[in-house]
Amino acid sequence: MALFLLRRLTLLAVALSGTSLLVFLLLRLLPGDVAAIIGGVEATPEQLATLRARLGTDRPLPAQYASWAGGVLAGDFGHSMLNGVSVTDELGRKLVVTLPLTLAASVLAVLLAVPLGCYAALRHRSRDGAAVSAVGQLGIAVPSFWLGIMLAALFAVELRLLPAQGFPVDGWAEPAAAARSLILPVATLALAQSAVLLRFVRSATLEVLHADYMRTARAKGRTLASALLRHGLRNAAPPVISVLGVQIASLVVGAVVIEQTFTLPGVGKMLLADVGNRDLVKVQGTVLLLSGFVLVLGAAVDVVHRLVDPRLRAAT
Amino acid sequence: MTAPVPAGERTTPPGARAAGRWSALLRSRSGAAGLALSSLVVVATLVSFAWTPYDPSRVSPRESWAPMSWEHWFGADRLGRDLLSLVLAGARATLLVSAAATVVAAVTGTLLGAAAAITPRWVRAPAGHAVDALIAFPTLLLAMVLVAVYGAGTETAVLAIGLGEGFFVARVMRAEMARVLAADYVLAARAGGASTWRIFHEHVLPGVLPTLTVLLSLVMAVAVLAEAALSYLGYGVPSGTPTWGRMLHDLQAQITVRPLVLVWPGVAIVATVLGFNLLGDGLREAGDPRVRRS
Numbered sequence: 071m072a073l074f075l076l077r078r079l080t081l082l083a084v085a086l087s088g089t090s091l092l093v094f095l096l097l098r099l100l101p102g103d104v105a106a107i108i109g110g111v112e113a114t115p116e117q118l119a120t121l122r123a124r125l126g127t128d129r130p131l132p133a134q135y136a137s138w139a140g141g142v143l144a145g146d147f148g149h150s151m152l153n154g155v156s157v158t159d160e161l162g163r164k165l166v167v168t169l170p171l172t173l174a175a176s177v178l179a180v181l182l183a184v185p186l187g188c189y190a191a192l193r194h195r196s197r198d199g200a201a202v203s204a205v206g207q208l209g210i211a212v213p214s215f216w217l218g219i220m221l222a223a224l225f226a227v228e229l230r231l232l233p234a235q236g237f238p239v240d241g242w243a244e245p246a247a248a249a250r251s252l253i254l255p256v257a258t259l260a261l262a263q264s265a266v267l268l269r270f271v272r273s274a275t276l277e278v279l280h281a282d283y284m285r286t287a288r289a290k291g292r293t294l295a296s297a298l299l300r301h302g303l304r305n306a307a308p309p310v311i312s313v314l315g316v317q318i319a320s321l322v323v324g325a326v327v328i329e330q331t332f333t334l335p336g337v338g339k340m341l342l343a344d345v346g347n348r349d350l351v352k353v354q355g356t357v358l359l360l361s362g363f364v365l366v367l368g369a370a371v372d373v374v375h376r377l378v379d380p381r382l383r384a385a386t
Numbered sequence: 387m388t389a390p391v392p393a394g395e396r397t398t399p400p401g402a403r404a405a406g407r408w409s410a411l412l413r414s415r416s417g418a419a420g421l422a423l424s425s426l427v428v429v430a431t432l433v434s435f436a437w438t439p440y441d442p443s444r445v446s447p448r449e450s451w452a453p454m455s456w457e458h459w460f461g462a463d464r465l466g467r468d469l470l471s472l473v474l475a476g477a478r479a480t481l482l483v484s485a486a487a488t489v490v491a492a493v494t495g496t497l498l499g500a501a502a503a504i505t506p507r508w509v510r511a512p513a514g515h516a517v518d519a520l521i522a523f524p525t526l527l528l529a530m531v532l533v534a535v536y537g538a539g540t541e542t543a544v545l546a547i548g549l550g551e552g553f554f555v556a557r558v559m560r561a562e563m564a565r566v567l568a569a570d571y572v573l574a575a576r577a578g579g580a581s582t583w584r585i586f587h588e589h590v591l592p593g594v595l596p597t598l599t600v601l602l603s604l605v606m607a608v609a610v611l612a613e614a615a616l617s618y619l620g621y622g623v624p625s626g627t628p629t630w631g632r633m634l635h636d637l638q639a640q641i642t643v644r645p646l647v648l649v650w651p652g653v654a655i656v657a658t659v660l661g662f663n664l665l666g667d668g669l670r671e672a673g674d675p676r677v678r679r680s
Contacts, residue, residue: 085519096531211659213614216652219638223645234641323526327615342619345534353534357527364522
């Protein structure tokens with residue numbers, strides 16, 4: 071296990087530095103001079119030179135990367151190219167919206183998908199089991215933002231129960247209002263995630279149901295429920311957990327889109343605005359943070375996967 | 387049927403094999419549904435090039451927010467543009483971008499997969515690690531980076547979606563190619579002195595083709611979703627071209643007064659994605675007798 075942890079952490083470190091290098095290089099492909107774009111056409115050569123020095127674009131690429139990566143390691147993501155605001159501070163302000171949104175949505179998605187998936191598998195020959203999987207199949211085809219719009223049309227416009235969009239100006243200083251405005255986004259994101267998850271829970275449970283050890287357990291006199299809890303769960307969990315790892319990427323992407331749909335002032339909405347303004351330093355920091363989040367959680371899921379699946383532990 | 391069949395040649399003509407595959411696809415319930423749904427969408431798109439009920443850009447203030455009727459099946463938007471015509475015209479950009487992205491994904495996926503499966507070990511190992519790392523990079527984030535650099539546009543959307551999905555295709559292709567390479571007939575070909583290129587071209591590519599077909603149908607579905615999201619966010623094809631995502635973005639501004647019109651572009655997206663997803667499932671079932679029976 072220690073050897074596995076060491077190898078996985080090394081791989082994570084390599085992936086993180088590879089991603090940072092990739093993001094850095096992709097954003098340096100920009101045709102033309104960044105300083106000229108920011109400075110505009112009427113900037114004098116002296117102004118451009120000061121701007122280049124301030125942005126650091128007058129230095130060679132490896133030096134630029136080293137200072138940026140060094141800053142990131144120390145928790146400094148640089149400063150906005152447009153208004154000079156610290157990117158770290160900005161990310162901190164936006165994460166108080168994005169983190170609760172994604173965490174609540176993923177917990178809710180698991181709570182929805184696991185029982186429904188098990189149910190669809192247990193009753194896969196009957197009509198209601200088939201109906202649950204059909205809804206799951208349909209759910210995969212539904213774009214999350216459209217689902218959000220439809221939920222807003224129903225619960226905010228027609229029934230007037232919840233706000234259609236926005237977040238209190240004072241943020242979490244108004245906890246009730248803030249939580250209320252997160253209900254629809256969380257529900258949207260959770261439903262979209264659980265459709266995919268449901269499919270995997272169903273197929274993992276189906277596989278377990280037909281396994282020989284389940285028949286043996288039943289033959290010994292266990293009820294289906296106790297056989298599932300005692301033997302099925304341990305065997306069905308690993309594939310579902312590894313899917314959770316893949317799902318994290320779609321959770322992050324989902325949050326970016328959903329924040330736009332519900333105009334939530336989170337990391338995703340900020341990223342979209344920065345992309346439009348071509349604020350490369352902020353885009354660079356945000357993309358690195360989000361993809362780093364995916365990589366770190368992916369590694370964590372791998373470790374959990376290994377803990378619950380003794381077969382993998384024996385393999386090394 | 388009088389001439390004896392020479393030994394070692396297949397007894398069924400290629401046409402019959404293709405026909406068998408088609409009937410297997412139609413026998414699977416998802417295959418038939420998927421084929422029907424995706425053909426419907428493709429035919430509607432093709433028709434929209436020649437004919438739509440109204441000119442999708444025709445502004446008619448008198449018909450602003452016209453309700454659903456025989457004249458306007460889906461109703462009209464604020465400017466009085468016919469929504470059915472807009473949905474039909476919106477299919478063009480969505481399907482073209484998704485199809486182009488699927489081609490990009492197929493090419494990059496096959497090449498990267500081959501680099502991670504067939505090449506000598508010193509190329510293979512790093513290529514494999516690169517594929518594993520790149521697959522974690524969300525497609526939409528890649529799109530955002532490319533948009534920040536090159537600006538939004540059709541090429542950026544195709545490239546971002548195609549590359550993002552290509553990494554996914556590469557991972558499946560690597561595993562599939564490794565499976566084919568382990569087969570005895572590849573060993574025999576190698577022993578017979580066939581070059582790596584020849585093995586790739588004559589054994590590996592045909593061997594992975596069924597899996598690739600299934601995969602591409604599913605990638606097409608994901609590409610439609612990604613294109614819709616990109617144009618919804620305002621970073622897809624240039625403004626002025628109608629797309630389902632942009633329609634949803636524009637119509638969302640009036641959600642408090644006209645929530646119902648938001649249904650149609652979404653239904654179009656769902657039908658398209660569902661169609662290609664079911665088609666992919668059907669193709670898999672048709673190609674895998676094990677699944678077909680259960």
